[in-house]
Amino acid sequence: MNDLQRKIYDRxxxxxxxxxxxxxxxxxxxxxxxxxxxxxMLAEELKKIGVSNIEIDKNGFVFGEIPANVSGAPxxxxxxxxxxxxxxxxxxxxxxxxxxxxxxxxxINAEKGMRLTEENAPDLHxxxxxxxxxxxxxxxxxxxxxxxxxxxxxLAEHLISHPEIKHGPxxxxxTIDEETGTGIxxxxxxxxxxxxxxxxxxxxLGDIDCGNFNADTVEIKIIGRNxxxxxxxxxxxxxxxxAADIVSSWPEDKLPETTEGExxxxxxxxxxxxxxxxxxxxxxxxxxxxxxxxxxxDLAALVEEKRAKYPASKITLTYHEQYRxxxxxxxxxxxxxxxxxxxxxxxxxxxxxxxxxxxxxxARLSLKGLPTPNIFAAYENPHGPYEWMSLxxxxxxxxxxxxxVENAAK
Numbered sequence: 058m059n060d061l062q063r064k065i066y067d068r069x070x071x072x073x074x075x076x077x078x079x080x081x082x083x084x085x086x087x088x089x090x091x092x093x094x095x096x097x098m099l100a101e102e103l104k105k106i107g108v109s110n111i112e113i114d115k116n117g118f119v120f121g122e123i124p125a126n127v128s129g130a131p132x133x134x135x136x137x138x139x140x141x142x143x144x145x146x147x148x149x150x151x152x153x154x155x156x157x158x159x160x161x162x163x164x165i166n167a168e169k170g171m172r173l174t175e176e177n178a179p180d181l182h183x184x185x186x187x188x189x190x191x192x193x194x195x196x197x198x199x200x201x202x203x204x205x206x207x208x209x210x211x212l213a214e215h216l217i218s219h220p221e222i223k224h225g226p227x228x229x230x231x232t233i234d235e236e237t238g239t240g241i242x243x244x245x246x247x248x249x250x251x252x253x254x255x256x257x258x259x260x261x262l263g264d265i266d267c268g269n270f271n272a273d274t275v276e277i278k279i280i281g282r283n284x285x286x287x288x289x290x291x292x293x294x295x296x297x298x299x300a301a302d303i304v305s306s307w308p309e310d311k312l313p314e315t316t317e318g319e320x321x322x323x324x325x326x327x328x329x330x331x332x333x334x335x336x337x338x339x340x341x342x343x344x345x346x347x348x349x350x351x352x353x354x355d356l357a358a359l360v361e362e363k364r365a366k367y368p369a370s371k372i373t374l375t376y377h378e379q380y381r382x383x384x385x386x387x388x389x390x391x392x393x394x395x396x397x398x399x400x401x402x403x404x405x406x407x408x409x410x411x412x413x414x415x416x417x418x419x420a421r422l423s424l425k426g427l428p429t430p431n432i433f434a435a436y437e438n439p440h441g442p443y444e445w446m447s448l449x450x451x452x453x454x455x456x457x458x459x460x461x462v463e464n465a466a467k
Contacts, residue, residue, distance in 0.1 A: 058156070058188050058448060059452075061211070061452055061455065062188065062448040062449070062451065062452055064211050064214070065204075065207050065208060065211050065448060065451050065452070065455070066152075066154065066188070066190065066207075066448055068206070068207035068210055068211065069152060069190065069200065069203055069204055069207045069446070070152040070190075072095075072199070072203040072206055072207060073150040073152050073192075073198060073199040073200070073203050074150055074151070074152070075091070075094075075095045075098065076091050076147055076148040076149070076150070077089070077091050077092050077095050077139050077140050077141055077147065077199075078091070078140065078141050078142070078143050078147040078148065079092070079140035079141070079142070079143060079233075079234050079235075079236045079237050079240075080143055080237070081143060081236075081237040081239075081274075086116050086117070086233070086234075086240075086243060087116065087117045087140070087233035087234050087240060088140075088233075088234050088237055088239065088240075089140070092117055092139050092140055092233050092234070093117050095139050096113050096117050096118075096119045096139060096231060096233075097113060099119050099139070099206065099210070099231050100112075100113050100119050100121075102210060103119070103121045103210070103213065103229070106210070106213060106214045106217055107217040108121040108122065108123060108213050108217070108229065109121065109122050109123065109124055110122040112248070114245060114248065116233065116240075116243045117233045118230060118231070118232055118233060118240075118243070118244060118245070119139075119229075119230060119231040119232075120228075120229065120230050120248060120249065121213070121228075121229040121230075122226060122227065122228055122229065122250075123213060123216050123217060123224070123226070123227040123229070124226060125224060125225045125226045125466075126220060126223060126224060127223045127224065127225060127466050129225075130224065130225025130226070130465055130466040130467075131225055131252040131253065131392070131465055132225060132226035132227075132228055132250055132251045132252045133224075133225065133226070133227055133228065133251060133252070133253065133254065133255075133396075133461060133462055133465045134227075134228035134229070134230065134249060134250075134251030134253070134254030134255070134427070134429070135209045135212070135227070135228070135229055135230075135254065135255055135257060135458065136205075136209075136229075136230045136231070136232055136254060136255070136256050136257070136258075136418060136419070136422075136429070137202045137203075137204075137205030137206040137208070137209055137231060137232070137256065137257050137258060137434075138202045138205070138231070138232045138233070138234075138235030138236070138240070138256075138258065138418060139202075139203075139206070139231050139232065139233060140233060140234055140235060140236050140237070140240070141197060141199045141201070141203075141236065142197070142201070142236040142439070142440045143236065143237075144440050144441070145196070145197045145440060145441050145442065146195065146196045146197065147196060147197055147199055148196065149195070149196060150192055150196045150197070150198065150199050151192060151193045151196075152190055152191075152192065152198065153165075153190065153191050153192065153193050154188060154189075154190055155188065155189040155190070155191065156188050157186060157187075157188065158181075158184055158185060158186065158187055158188070158189045159185065159186075160182065160185055162174050163178075163181065163189060163191075163445075165191050165192070165193070165194040165442065165443065166193060166194025166195070166442075169194055171194040171442065171443070173191070173443060173445055177438065177443050178437060178438060178443065178445060179437075180261045180262075180437050181437070181445070183261075183262070184447045184449060184450070186449070187447045187448060187449035187450070188447075188448040188449070189445055189446070189447055189448075190445065190446040190447075190448065191443075191444070191445045191446075192442060192444065194442050195442070196442065197439070197440060197441055197442060197444050198436070198444040198445065198446065199444075200434065200435070200436035200439070200444060200445075200446040201258065201434070201436055201439035201440065201444065202235065202257070202258045202434060204257075204434040204435055204436055204446055204451060205256070205257035205258050205434045206231055207451075208257050208434065208451060208454055208455055208458065209229055209231075209257060209458075211455060212455060212458050212459060212462075213227070213229060215455075215459070216459075216462065222459075222462070222463065223463065223466045224462045224463065224465070224466045225462075225465055225466050226250070226251075227462060228249055228250055228251040228254070230244075230249055232244065232418055235258070235417070235418050238272065238274070238379035238380060238416060239379075240418070241418040241421040241422060242421065244418075244421075244422065244425075246422070246425055246426065246427055249427070251427060252392075253390070253392055253393035253396075253427065253428045253429070254393070254419070254422065254427055254428070254429040255393070255397065255419070255429060255430060255431070255432050255458070255461065256417045256418050256419040256422075256429055256430075256431045256432070257431075257432050257434050257454065257458070258417050258418070258419075258431055258432075258434055259413075259417075259431045259432050259433035259434055260433055260434070260436060260437055260439070261433060261435070261436075261437050261450065262406070262433055262435065262447070262450040262453060262454075263401075263406055263407050263408040263409055263433060264408070264409055264411055264433045265397065265401070265408050265409065265410050265411065265430060265431065265432060265433070266411055266412070266413040266417060266419070266430060266431035267383070267384060267387050267394060267410050267411070267412075267430045267431075268344065268382055268383060268384035268387075268411075268412035268413065269344070269380070269382055269383060269384075269412065269413040269415065269416045269417060269420045269431075270321070270342040270343060270344055270349075270380075270382065270413070270414065270415060270416055271342070271343055271344065271345075271346050271349040271380070271381050271382050272340060272341065272342050272378075272379040272380050272381075272416050273340070273341045273353065273376045273377060273378050273379055274338070274339070274340055274341075274376070274377045274379060275323070275338070275339045275340065275341055275353075275356065275374070275375070275376055275377075276336065276337070276338050276374075276375045276377070277300070277303060277336070277337040277338075277339075277360065277372065277373070277374050277375075278334070278335075278336050278337075278372070278373045278375075279296040279299050279300055279330070279334060279335045279336070279337070279370055279371070279372050280296065280333070280334050280370060280371040280372075281293070281294040281295055281296035281299070281332060281333060281334060281335070281369070281370050282294040282369045282370065283332040283333055292369070293332075293369075294367050294368075294369035294370035295332060296330045296331070296332065296333065296334050296335035296370065297330050297331065297332070297335055299335065299363060299367050299370055299372070300328050300330060300335045300337045301328075302363060302366075303325075303337060303359065303360065303363055304325045304328075304337070306359055306362075306363075307323055307325070307356070307359065311323060311352070312324070317414075318412075318414075319344040319345070319412050320343075321341075321342050321343025321344065321345070321348055321349060321352055322342055322343075323339055323340070323341050323342075323352060323356060324339050324340050324342070325337060325338075325339040326338055326339050326340065327339070340379075341353055341356070341376070342414070342415075344382055344384075344412050346381070346382065353376060356374070357374055360372055360374045379416060380416040380417075380420040380421045380424070381420065381421075381424050382412075382420065383419060383420040383423035383424060383428075383429070383430075384412070386423040386424060386428055387423060387428050387430060390428045392428070393428040393429065393430055394428075394430055396461055396464050396465050397430060397432070397457075397461060399460075399464050400457045400458075400460035400461045400464055401457060403460050403464070404453065404456050404457055404460060406453060406457065413431065417429075417431045419431050432454060432457060432458070433450070433454055434451075434454060435447050435448070435450035435451040435453075435454050
């Protein structure tokens, strides 16, 4: 591990130890209070390394700036999110360093029999000789997106300690509630002040997200009619059964586990209920906006069918917008992608322009007027205990970010 990788790792290990799980059911901003002290910690670190104009706004977003040392260059922004996903434990995270990986399976937790293998970590074989970081198997790692925070912080420190590197204004922000899809709606674009930006929240080496799913959450509420089961014929409307009927009636070929690439899906992810009422929660995803809207119409038709099938029940269907595909914005305003692709070529990185099967803060920012593609942050398998990160890949991400800053100044 060289000095640069050590700096990235030390920061990552500190950051992941801070619990910042977000909560999609919360109505507060941010959705969990743990994100606020973490933001304060990051702001203090920015101040210590010499970043200017540091602010934590009323919603918990952290802002900072490295002033230009050349005139006339565009302002380049870098963002990473502070929260981790609620789908798996993000508390008491311990980063584990596996030095000089030499191939084959990699043990995460021997007691539990947890190992990274060719099947569950398909890109690990590309990292022979790298230092690999995992959790201890009891939690997620949180490299999504604390690796991005570590990279941005390390870049800021490098630029400030090397004033000979010519650059325009560099804008920095650490954001709230990316995993819930809600935080960036409160982001102050004017305060940020970038001409174009990059989220450092992608996955493996060379993956560049320049498009993404259109995405909504969906909530189906079912009010039933209860009675003694011995006298239920012709009277009872069981919300639990109705919810199960809705889930099982959605087409098998339009689910996450049966789709890939730019194919869309609906994921039913939460069911709570009893004989009085039930709530079914999920997400709708598709890269193509017309097909996305058709999915929503198809689900509405399915719900209408169940209303007719269970006339004693009351079923409501509600959608909430999360984000839309940023592809068209990046094509219409290509500077961010042009600077990024030149940086990748300069660093001799084989890259792939992908349409992410998910969403990023950059999607919402792009559609609000700030072109923001997503750069790889050197991890794989986010949102679970098999998440891992390569410090060799992280160094390459850092070099790409540095090249972006230098190329934009030219």
